[in-house]
Amino acid sequence: MTPPVADTPTRIQVGGTAGTAPYEVLIGRQLLGELPGLLGAAKRVAVLHPEALAETGEAIRQDLAEQGYDAVAIQLPNGEEAKTAEVAAYCWKALGQTGFTRTDVIVGVGGGATTDVAGFVAATWLRGVRWIAVPTTVLAMVDAAVGGKTGINTAEGKNLVGAFHPPAGVLCDLAALDSLPVNDYISGLAEIIKAGFIADPEILELIERDPAAARTPAGPHTAELIERSIRVKAEVVSSDLKESGLREILNYGHTLAHAIEKNERYNWRHGAAVSVGMVFAAELGRLAGRLDDATADRHRAVLESVGLPLTYRGDQWPKLLETMRVDKKSRGDLLRFIVLDGLAKPTVLEGPDPAVLLAAYAEISR
Numbered sequence: 059m060t061p062p063v064a065d066t067p068t069r070i071q072v073g074g075t076a077g078t079a080p081y082e083v084l085i086g087r088q089l090l091g092e093l094p095g096l097l098g099a100a101k102r103v104a105v106l107h108p109e110a111l112a113e114t115g116e117a118i119r120q121d122l123a124e125q126g127y128d129a130v131a132i133q134l135p136n137g138e139e140a141k142t143a144e145v146a147a148y149c150w151k152a153l154g155q156t157g158f159t160r161t162d163v164i165v166g167v168g169g170g171a172t173t174d175v176a177g178f179v180a181a182t183w184l185r186g187v188r189w190i191a192v193p194t195t196v197l198a199m200v201d202a203a204v205g206g207k208t209g210i211n212t213a214e215g216k217n218l219v220g221a222f223h224p225p226a227g228v229l230c231d232l233a234a235l236d237s238l239p240v241n242d243y244i245s246g247l248a249e250i251i252k253a254g255f256i257a258d259p260e261i262l263e264l265i266e267r268d269p270a271a272a273r274t275p276a277g278p279h280t281a282e283l284i285e286r287s288i289r290v291k292a293e294v295v296s297s298d299l300k301e302s303g304l305r306e307i308l309n310y311g312h313t314l315a316h317a318i319e320k321n322e323r324y325n326w327r328h329g330a331a332v333s334v335g336m337v338f339a340a341e342l343g344r345l346a347g348r349l350d351d352a353t354a355d356r357h358r359a360v361l362e363s364v365g366l367p368l369t370y371r372g373d374q375w376p377k378l379l380e381t382m383r384v385d386k387k388s389r390g391d392l393l394r395f396i397v398l399d400g401l402a403k404p405t406v407l408e409g410p411d412p413a414v415l416l417a418a419y420a421e422i423s424r
């Protein structure tokens with residue numbers, strides 16, 4: 059019997075401008091055959107995966123070993139628990155013990171937390187080795203695995219230590235989404251909706267036409283939603299890898315979201331926090347006189363329609379405000395937020411009046 063032939067994957071190029079190396083994001087099925095072609099001169103390959111994907115990680119390791127690579131699997135805790143200095147140090151130790159050199163390659167297989175750590179370990183080991191992302195959540199496919207932001211959390215906040223270190227390739231195998239718990243799937247929709255509001259309103263229309271279908275990988279528009287979101291991200295990071303300007307728009311909703319995640323000790327999913335953060339940013343835009351009522355209200359409608367949260371605890375504002383001061387967009391004492399001037403017109407709001415901030419928070423408080 060002949061093995062099933064993989065559908066031709068969609069290929070999206072990222073980078074290749076302003077001195078950055080180009081790489082491709084592949085979207086399709088049965089893409090692991092593409093992995094060896096991305097390994098360059100590697101002799102050793104370390105496959106970093108979360109506990110939940112132990113079987114997948116081991117299968118990839120074994121496949122690479124059968125092809126002659128000296129392959130090791132390094133298991134990380136699930137989700138955000140992996141984004142710590144201790145876990146990074148554990149990975150550095152494992153790489154040291156396998157004699158990992160500059161031509162060897164790290165493969166990060168998992169959700170955004172895993173790819174963030176895998177990329178960070180790759181960025182720091184020997185001051186930078188090649189890495190490949192194999193995202194297995196919708197959020198990691200459309201956002202985390204693309205663009206080269208890597209990092210870990212510290213006690214003071216989210217992603218406070220990291221590096222810009224783009225992968226050599228990104229393999230988005232849509233089949234991985236079938237095993238994803240529904241709430242993790244829905245969490246990823248927040249970043250897709252973000253891409254819709256900041257750049258591609260067709261995304262919003264696709265979801266609004268059938269929100270129930272958008273909540274499942276079996277929906278008719280899954281591949282299109284993923285592809286459109288990746289194209290938004292690819293275009294932005296290709297022109298501003300290191301976030302010296304335009305890239306900040308990808309942070310829409312994230313200033314408050316990261317503060318909520320820390321406040322919840324990372325027991326809230328990233329996408330859920332981003333959802334509340336976007337409603338807050340929409341209210342901020344509206345109160346600052348920039349965003350029209352219809353577009354601000356549209357945030358609540360579309361996010362709620364797929365089951366994402368819109369509100370947060372009213373009594374937490376002082377703590378959240380304090381955390382937001384160490385947001386990476388802050389400059390000295392100046393708080394900076396991404397808001398919309400209109401649909402798909404993101405802009406920066408610098409140093410908003412504290413009364414306006416509080417009023418925006420009142421709109422999302424419960």
Ligand SMILES: NC(=O)c1ccc[n+]([C@@H]2O[C@H](COP(=O)([O-])OP(=O)(O)OC[C@H]3O[C@@H](n4cnc5c(N)ncnc54)[C@H](O)[C@@H]3O)[C@@H](O)[C@H]2O)c1
Pocket residue numbers: 108109110111135136137138141168169170171172174194195196197198201202203204205206207208217234235236237238239242245246249328329
């Ligand atoms: N670097 C970036 O540009 C960027 C962008 C967006 C988000 N992020 C980061 O991504 C993280 C969130 O990523 P996420 O939403 O993918 O969550 P996650 O990585 O925490 O994964 C969610 C859970 O699903 C499990 N899992 C992963 N794939 C699975 C699969 N196919 N089947 C079953 N279980 C699976 C994981 O082990 C975990 O328990 C956050 O840390 C966020 O800060 C980074």
Ligand SMILES: O=C(O)C(=O)C[C@@H](O)[C@H](O)[C@H](O)COP(=O)(O)O
Pocket residue numbers: 201205207216217249301305306308309312386
């Ligand atoms: O790629 C970016 O740039 C983003 O801001 C994408 C975000 O969705 C992502 O959550 C990112 O990790 C946030 O970055 P941070 O610099 O605010 O930590």
Ligand SMILES: [Zn+2]
Pocket residue numbers: 201249312328332
């Ligand atoms: Zn995000």
